[in-house]
Amino acid sequence: MVVPVIDFSKLDGAERAETMAQIANGCEEWGFFQLVNHGIPLELxxxxxxxxxxxxxxxxxxxxxxxxxxxxxxxxxxERRGEAVTPVDDMDWEDIFYIHDGCQWPSNPPEFKETMREYRAELKKLAERVMEAMDENLGLAKGSIKGAFSGDGRHEPFFGTKVSHYPPCPRPDLITGLRAHTDAGGVILLFQDDQVGGLEVLKDGRWTDVQPLAGAIVVNTGDQIEVLSGGRYRSAWHRVLPMRDGNRRSIASFYNPANEATISPAVAAVGGGAYPKYVFGDYMDVYAKQKFQAKEPRFEAVKAPKSSPAA
Known part of the structure; x- marks a missing residue:
């Protein structure tokens, strides 16, 4: 199995219908797909x-x-002393830091801030275009997902970026790169290493490589897209394996609801299942404690919101 690769430049051409169908398939069957010819300059x-x-x-x-x-x-x-050892299952072999509008960014190298500001602006525009394609495929009015994330324009959706490196690991049998999880938020855009692999998505009970592809942006759907789509789009389990060789770069940007936004299904739930209505900030409180656990109990935990809806 191969994670779908979609030529995003065809969205505005004669092959629009086919491209929209490919996006729908990526969202419904995988929760992951890769975009090429996405409009972000390769030089950037x-x-x-x-x-x-x-x-x-x-x-x-x-x-x-x-x-x-x-x-x-x-x-x-x-192990050298002859003792029995058990692999570590509660920490990850990664170096990470976050950048968003409300935090301090690294000042070295000097070009970092300017480059990442330019990159994040391009990624945010791309995320909104992807969400508009999702709107259309779900039969929603244009801008519906963005509207839900912003509380119909009353709040600013959260856009954050996680910069990660997975250095060479001498014993990948004893530790994880990044434990299996689903993402809490909305639409995630990943610029992954085009040489060093390790990212896998769970598809039909099998872990499948998200193959490195030069210049591509990997898109995956988070828990909030699953709720808004009534389960038609599923947030997918994924993980990163530690590697003996190479130093994997991973830059993931998250287009998430504002903490104050109220999230609920925008289309009828698939298979009769029901998703709750809740405030996103309450969901994040639960997710922070249960990130590496099943997502269904998280939805159950926010059925009775702890704070009053403000969106």
Whole structure:
């Protein structure tokens, strides 16, 4: 099985209907698809790769002193002494930091801020175009998903970016790169490494590679898109495997509802299943504690919102 690859430039041409069908298939059958010819300049993507790699080089010493590294070293040492060891299942072999409009960004390398501001602006526009395609495929009015995320324009949707590196791991049998999970939010756009793999999506009970593809943007749907679509679009389980060789770069941008926005199904639930109506901030409170657990109990936990809907 291969994660769908979609030529996004055909969305506005003679092959629009076929492209829309491909997007629908990616959302319904996979929860993941890759976009090529998406309109983001390849020159900008190359700059993003450069500044992200330089940023990690400045952080590398910190990762080598981090808890996952120390934990793995202790396991290997215990193994050398002949002791039985158990793989770690509660931490990830990754170096991460977040950037969004309300936080402090790295100032080194000097080009980082300017490059990432330009990149995030392009990604946000692309996310909104993808959401409009989802609107149409779901039979919703244009802008419906964005409207839900913004409380019909009363709040600003959250747009954040997670910059990750997965350094070479000497014992990938003893630790995870990133534990299996579904994403809490809306639409996720990932600029992944085009040389070092490791990202997998769960499809029909099998873990399938999200194959590295130069210049592509990987799109996946989060829990909020599952709710809005009444289960027609499913948020997919995915994970990152640690690799012995290579240093995997992963830049994921999340177009999420505002914390104050109220989320509920915008179309009839598939198969008669029901999703609750809730405030997104309440959902995130639950997700923070249950990220690596099944999503269904999270939906159950917010059926009685803790705060008053404000969207």
């Amino acid at each position: 993507l190359e700059r993003v790769k450069k500044v992200s790699s330089e940023c990690y080089r400045l952080r590398e010493a910190g990762f080598k002193a981090s808890e996952p590294v120390r934990t793995l070293e202790a396991l290997v040492e215990a």
